[in-house]
Amino acid sequence: MGFLPMAVVVVITTVVAGGLIFLLRRLNGMTSDVSIRSGTASQNRGPAASKYRSEARATGAALLIGCSVASLMSLISSWWGQGYGLPFALAGGAGTVVGLLAYSLWPRPAWTAEVGTPVVAELEPRGVTTFARERVFVLPLTAAIMLVLGLLLAGVYSATDEHGLHRVFQRRSLSGWAVENGQVSDVQYNISSSGPFPGWYYGVPMIIGTALMICVVYWSLHRIAAAPRPPSADLFDLDRSLRSLATTFVMAASSSALAFQIAGLGIITGIVLRSSHTDPVPTIDSSLPPGTIAVEPGHSLALTLILVSILVGITAVVLLVKAVTISTNLQSLARTISNPNHEPAR
Numbered sequence: 001m002g003f004l005p006m007a008v009v010v011v012i013t014t015v016v017a018g019g020l021i022f023l024l025r026r027l028n029g030m031t032s033d034v035s036i037r038s039g040t041a042s043q044n045r046g047p048a049a050s051k052y053r054s055e056a057r058a059t060g061a062a063l064l065i066g067c068s069v070a071s072l073m074s075l076i077s078s079w080w081g082q083g084y085g086l087p088f089a090l091a092g093g094a095g096t097v098v099g100l101l102a103y104s105l106w107p108r109p110a111w112t113a114e115v116g117t118p119v120v121a122e123l124e125p126r127g128v129t130t131f132a133r134e135r136v137f138v139l140p141l142t143a144a145i146m147l148v149l150g151l152l153l154a155g156v157y158s159a160t161d162e163h164g165l166h167r168v169f170q171r172r173s174l175s176g177w178a179v180e181n182g183q184v185s186d187v188q189y190n191i192s193s194s195g196p197f198p199g200w201y202y203g204v205p206m207i208i209g210t211a212l213m214i215c216v217v218y219w220s221l222h223r224i225a226a227a228p229r230p231p232s233a234d235l236f237d238l239d240r241s242l243r244s245l246a247t248t249f250v251m252a253a254s255s256s257a258l259a260f261q262i263a264g265l266g267i268i269t270g271i272v273l274r275s276s277h278t279d280p281v282p283t284i285d286s287s288l289p290p291g292t293i294a295v296e297p298g299h300s301l302a303l304t305l306i307l308v309s310i311l312v313g314i315t316a317v318v319l320l321v322k323a324v325t326i327s328t329n330l331q332s333l334a335r336t337i338s339n340p341n342h343e344p345a346r
Contacts, residue, residue, distance in 0.1 A: 057106065059326060101216060245326055249326045263316055267309045
């Protein structure tokens with residue numbers, strides 16, 4: 001690889017890495033700004049603590065069920081060789097859909113207030129984007145759209161394998177050559193295939209799974225926003241903090257699964273494209289294997305895709321840790337509400 005292609009790879013990777021670091025820094029501390037009003041009446045702390053404990057159980061169950069479903073899909077992929085890795089490709093999306101369904105359907109106690117507490121009707125409109133900043137929703141949605149567009153593009157360039165499945169990428173390969181008077185002649189090429197490649201065989205189910213995941217995420221956020229407000233204004237701050245944490249949990253968990261999918265597909269695609277953009281070079285000594293030369297810009301772009309996908313995979317891990325942290329913080333906040341002298345875990 002020459003200096004210019006390498007410089008392009010370094011620049012693009014650095015820019016993406018900087019953007020991901022900025023995003024993660026903005027996400028850091030989103031669970032630490034939960035305010036517990038010192039003036040909250042003691043008789044209202046019990047119902048509030050119960051709500052937070054229930055939310056902690058719901059988030060914990062969602063993580064456990066979602067990871068279990070993803071693990072089961074991965075096991076099925078290893079057992080079912082004729083699936084060619086399709087269950088593994090769908091594991092993240094399936095785990096997210098089932099986990100968020102379990103989260104949304106988890107039974108939760110209703111807000112209650114003690115007898116004699118003034119009842120207030122809160123009329124402020126609430127939507128799915130009310131309880132988090134705009135970037136929390138825009139970035140995952142943009143990533144989902146890019147994933148779908150990438151799958152469509154890969155499907156267009158995919159080819160069928162020996163079973164008629166669109167899961168390989170065709171490329172030119174050297175089939176033979178002759179040497180006459182010390183010079184290479186009669187160079188012959190044929191078409192060979194490399195895979196697995198995210199063609200229509202993987203792309204169509206993943207596009208459907210991504211659309212389904214977006215719908216389930218929207219439904220979960222709608223249920224968070226549409227849940228009844230507490231009857232006492234004394235509990236409004238705690239209620240808003242709870243909804244904010246729940247919204248962030250849903251987006252962190254779903255974004256983590258989406259990032260895992262993008263990272264996996266990006267690495268696999270990059271490996272296939274990198275090998276496909278390496279042309280063999282015939283040699284005068286026919287006893288030696290042919291050399292290779294990188295075909296630019298495809299070779300450098302494929303390497304960039306691999307490096308960027310690794311960074312996206314790291315981001316996926318961080319987002320998953322973020323979701324787990326929210327779940328544990330909810331339990332700690334429940335204890336803090338019950339006992340104001342108890343400091344929440346950070």
